[in-house]
Amino acid sequence: MSDNILVLGVGNVLLADEGAGVRAVEQLQHRYAFPPQVELIDGGTMGLDLLGYLDDKTHLFIVDAILSTQPPGSVVIEKLLDPPAYFRQKISPHQIGLSELLAVAAMQDCLPPSITLFGIVPRDLSTGIEMSPEVNVAVGQVVLAVVKELGLMGVEVGAASR
Template sequence: MDTSPRVLVLGIGNLLWADEGFGVRCVEALAERYSVPPQVTLMDGGTQGLYLLPYVEEADCLLVFDAVDYGDPPGTLRIVEGAEVPRFMGAKKMSLHQTGFQEVLASAELLGRLPRELVLIGCQPVELEDFGGSLRDAVKAQIGPALDVAAEFLRGWGAAPLPRADDAPRLNAGSLGMAAYEAGRPSEQEACRFGDARFLAGD
């Protein structure tokens, strides 16, 4: 009987909001760099919230990549484990996806189906208020170190990743890949990045 733990590696966040896309970019890069054993699922969780609950419930080990506001210097990578993960996910909400994922963890725990191993690999964002923007350099530079940390945890769970010797299957459409996404971005003059503060602020 195969007793290998079922592992879910989840990237969450929004590619369209600058550094909010850190988690998704990490899991995409992991899929491109490594071949993983069959008991490992790599998933772009986006901002799906409670729709992710069935996948979380099925996992024995859960590793999450995300942009998280820890109050650290921008671009800082921080690793959180175990019972601290739900607390850090809710420390300071940057967007609705974090509220939704905190609910996923709470629901799984209530049902007695919380993965026995929890890891959050988070990065302090530099910029969020850039609609259609990509990762800032300080955050992008943490993708490689984040993958190194993830690979260590996978090895510890008996699910060692191996360097790819073939073309990786894409987790997202080619147009959403980081290089294509950044290359297709209009100039500041051609696209609204921040909106008009008079209307965004309200009265």
């Protein structure tokens, strides 16, 4: 079976850096052209609504703001070996939706076998739609990291046609 990849950006774009994951997916969609085996979704702060998008996926990339002791604007990329358990620790501010989603996916046997977290450490979680400068830079780094990871998997990513 060939790889089927879902790039899922999550977060609340009304709360400044909280929306970093969604902003990263927007940039990916805007700047690149992906083959049909790659699906990009702006998941917002949704939970169970996203279940259908996990079907038949071999890889899930979660792009999200994460709570961490590292400085704001840091990027954390990690393979999640036991995702539902992992997400029960508080790492993501809207982990309730995401952890339930993954737990339910596991119950329904549709949890993608490989899950990678592309995390961005936020600085500003106040009301507003502008991200802080360091998180803006981090979003750009994550966009490149996602494209690089796809390249290592043999997925050809092109430039968006204008």
